[in-house]
Amino acid sequence: MSRLIDWVKRHSQLSAWAALAVGMVAILVWEARDVGLLAGQWVALIVATVLVAGACVWIIGWE
Numbered sequence: 014m015s016r017l018i019d020w021v022k023r024h025s026q027l028s029a030w031a032a033l034a035v036g037m038v039a040i041l042v043w044e045a046r047d048v049g050l051l052a053g054q055w056v057a058l059i060v061a062t063v064l065v066a067g068a069c070v071w072i073i074g075w076e
Contacts (some may be wrong), residue, residue, distance in 0.1 A: 025069070026070055026074055029070045029073075030066055030067050030070045033066040033069060033070060034062065034063045034066035034067070036062065037063075037065070037066050038059055038062050039063045041058060041059065041062050045058070
């Protein structure tokens with residue numbers, strides 16, 4: 014467990030990106046589960062969501 018904590022401390026923006034992306038994708042899947050999207054549409058939405066999460070972390074990291 015301490016190795017994980019050390020990694021998160023060393024790579025804070027990557028871990029924030031991963032955590033935010035997981036949360037955003039979970040919300041996306043939950044809210045769009047009954048829409049009837051095709052597999053390619055799901056992939057495109059998930060990729061776009063992960064990229065938006067990265068952009069959010071990058072913008073928040075500006076100082």
